[in-house]
Amino acid sequence: MSKFSYKLQKQSKKSSARAGIITASHGKIRTPVFMPVGTVGAVKTMSPQELKQLGFEIILGNTYHLYLRPGMEIIKNAGGLHQFSSWNRNILTDSGGFQVMSLKKLCEITDEGVEFQSHIDGSYHMFTPEKVIQIQHTLNSDIIMLFDECTPYPASREYAAKSAHRSLRWAKRCLSEHNKYDTDNALFAIVQGSVYPELRRENAQELIEMDFDGFAIGGLAVGEKKEEMHKIVSLMNEILPVDKPRYLMGVGTPVDLLENINKGVDMFDCVMPTRHARNGSVFTKNGRLTVRNGEYKDDARPIEADCDCYACQNFSRAYIRHLINIKEILGIRLTTIHNLYFYKKLMEQARTAILNNNFHEFKHKFITNYKE
Amino acid sequence: MSKFSYKLQKQSKKSSARAGIITASHGKIRTPVFMPVGTVGAVKTMSPQELKQLGFEIILGNTYHLYLRPGMEIIKNAGGLHQFSSWNRNILTDSGGFQVMSLKKLCEITDEGVEFQSHIDGSYHMFTPEKVIQIQHTLNSDIIMLFDECTPYPASREYAAKSAHRSLRWAKRCLSEHNKYDTDNALFAIVQGSVYPELRRENAQELIEMDFDGFAIGGLAVGEKKEEMHKIVSLMNEILPVDKPRYLMGVGTPVDLLENINKGVDMFDCVMPTRHARNGSVFTKNGRLTVRNGEYKDDARPIEADCDCYACQNFSRAYIRHLINIKEILGIRLTTIHNLYFYKKLMEQARTAILNNNFHEFKHKFITNYKE
Numbered sequence: 001m002s003k004f005s006y007k008l009q010k011q012s013k014k015s016s017a018r019a020g021i022i023t024a025s026h027g028k029i030r031t032p033v034f035m036p037v038g039t040v041g042a043v044k045t046m047s048p049q050e051l052k053q054l055g056f057e058i059i060l061g062n063t064y065h066l067y068l069r070p071g072m073e074i075i076k077n078a079g080g081l082h083q084f085s086s087w088n089r090n091i092l093t094d095s096g097g098f099q100v101m102s103l104k105k106l107c108e109i110t111d112e113g114v115e116f117q118s119h120i121d122g123s124y125h126m127f128t129p130e131k132v133i134q135i136q137h138t139l140n141s142d143i144i145m146l147f148d149e150c151t152p153y154p155a156s157r158e159y160a161a162k163s164a165h166r167s168l169r170w171a172k173r174c175l176s177e178h179n180k181y182d183t184d185n186a187l188f189a190i191v192q193g194s195v196y197p198e199l200r201r202e203n204a205q206e207l208i209e210m211d212f213d214g215f216a217i218g219g220l221a222v223g224e225k226k227e228e229m230h231k232i233v234s235l236m237n238e239i240l241p242v243d244k245p246r247y248l249m250g251v252g253t254p255v256d257l258l259e260n261i262n263k264g265v266d267m268f269d270c271v272m273p274t275r276h277a278r279n280g281s282v283f284t285k286n287g288r289l290t291v292r293n294g295e296y297k298d299d300a301r302p303i304e305a306d307c308d309c310y311a312c313q314n315f316s317r318a319y320i321r322h323l324i325n326i327k328e329i330l331g332i333r334l335t336t337i338h339n340l341y342f343y344k345k346l347m348e349q350a351r352t353a354i355l356n357n358n359f360h361e362f363k364h365k366f367i368t369n370y371k372e
Numbered sequence: 373m374s375k376f377s378y379k380l381q382k383q384s385k386k387s388s389a390r391a392g393i394i395t396a397s398h399g400k401i402r403t404p405v406f407m408p409v410g411t412v413g414a415v416k417t418m419s420p421q422e423l424k425q426l427g428f429e430i431i432l433g434n435t436y437h438l439y440l441r442p443g444m445e446i447i448k449n450a451g452g453l454h455q456f457s458s459w460n461r462n463i464l465t466d467s468g469g470f471q472v473m474s475l476k477k478l479c480e481i482t483d484e485g486v487e488f489q490s491h492i493d494g495s496y497h498m499f500t501p502e503k504v505i506q507i508q509h510t511l512n513s514d515i516i517m518l519f520d521e522c523t524p525y526p527a528s529r530e531y532a533a534k535s536a537h538r539s540l541r542w543a544k545r546c547l548s549e550h551n552k553y554d555t556d557n558a559l560f561a562i563v564q565g566s567v568y569p570e571l572r573r574e575n576a577q578e579l580i581e582m583d584f585d586g587f588a589i590g591g592l593a594v595g596e597k598k599e600e601m602h603k604i605v606s607l608m609n610e611i612l613p614v615d616k617p618r619y620l621m622g623v624g625t626p627v628d629l630l631e632n633i634n635k636g637v638d639m640f641d642c643v644m645p646t647r648h649a650r651n652g653s654v655f656t657k658n659g660r661l662t663v664r665n666g667e668y669k670d671d672a673r674p675i676e677a678d679c680d681c682y683a684c685q686n687f688s689r690a691y692i693r694h695l696i697n698i699k700e701i702l703g704i705r706l707t708t709i710h711n712l713y714f715y716k717k718l719m720e721q722a723r724t725a726i727l728n729n730n731f732h733e734f735k736h737k738f739i740t741n742y743k744e
Contacts, residue, residue, distance in 0.1 A: 040694075040698055045702070047705065074669060297442065300449065326441055328413075328414045329704075330417070330418065332701075
């Protein structure tokens, strides 16, 4: 039913890096891709027009947050999240599993689903796999994520296994619910299993046998060591089908992105560029720079000399530092534009390098210059 | 020396309303004009690009605030406020008299000047007429305001006279300091005298005899009744030269603007459209509407049906209400864009009406529809 497709354009020879094109309900998505996070229907400080000007083809929304505010009735009446937020490109919605677990108002997880309290008003709610799929169809999300338990870290092998098995039972219910809809929207699975390779392998294989449009690697970037993440991502790269997109949830730094592209990942999301921007911290090819610091108060240079973003083309570090210092909103608008441009450009350069057979050199050069 | 000029294009037959063109160092300004307030080098929430797109030809800066933060050294090194803030159209800078008086950290007013404490860190500073002119030249303000005492309201006749006389002595020192500069920038006088017609008349006549490029009416919109304001503005209209622009400082509501255009005023500034926007209150032709209120939570209509601004062309009241409710910055960006567009359009319509000899009808129709 889904018109969703993934075309692998180029597989790097020296690594597992891939360049591809996803075709989703609201247009094409060139991969590897970074997806800005628009939790409650807006990427913080940005307008949809600005996101388009930066060239983003897909952004994230969050089921849990949107379900609580403004609530489904209002978004349904608007005709879905695209119309409500005036964003006519693709939207991927996180299923809420991560928020329900991490916002610590969790009441009970049973096989039926999760009962939780709103972090806003303490009201009680129940998310079942079926309900979460229904909500995402009301949002009219182009890429729907199944509802899982994002296994906390650290977790014992026993708990991780129990959790992954339950997520698998929920995956079947999600797929079954999704198949009731006559829709062009895609449904992605999420692989769990904590840092235990055998659990991850088993979980992935079961999910692969079902009919999902893409595969996310969940339960990482939650506190584990980088080596543990890399081990699991490498394992997934061996197992996951080459003809479907792979999405590493909640990752990460510029170096993380390149390292995981190198391991066959196609899609990423992270609050890092937007959150750092609001703290006055900006990305450059040499690493992050805290532009709100006093040392930049008389610095006439742009954030980055050769950057083509609106902030760098028009404003000095001194001006941006001044704005952030006095809490003028334009300051964090400019750092957000710069950081999102930085991430977008990094993904474009990685993609071009893969297509030109020189991703390995590009990655090496970037990481050599970049101080984390 | 100044290339500044004002050309009266049309004088309304039924009222004192005027349409004109000011030519200043950074381009033409069509009058009547509303100037958005960019206190510390940015109009709150807006980028210079957006202000240009809205069609503004001049914005305000504030001497007192910019002097304290980021400080003159930084702006001087940047080459002035235009370069620092990346705004290449005109800037008018308020002289700081109003802030020094109103921020209540005032220490002492003498004939020499004003000693005051910074509202930020309590440090002591001295503003003299000469220093304030020097600061505004460092800012490279296209329209410099002289340094005066903004007489508080209410003031006894005795105090108002003493204050106006001192401001007059300062006016001479400001003019003398200004004349030391080889500059295209203009210097405007500010008429004081509180609500006492004879003081206002005397003060205006003395200022008119000096060589100023324009005349501001200061010390109004500080708590007096509307009738008192109208009486003073009408008196100024009789006295001030027709070949120089008149600027009513700190005014006002849409109706205030039309009433005072009717009395011969050419220029206005006010924080009202931007401040109301940040409180979730928006202007429409029927009056203000508090879009953050719950009653709009499911309202699919734009703020104003026939409005061409970016907010109204793309977003519903429900979405904007949602954003403001959850404190997403895009919400107050959209209300600010709408409110500034509303003010800009009102001034354009007033100007067109004056040029077409139907300002009286336009004003009557607007005020009839608009509920304050």
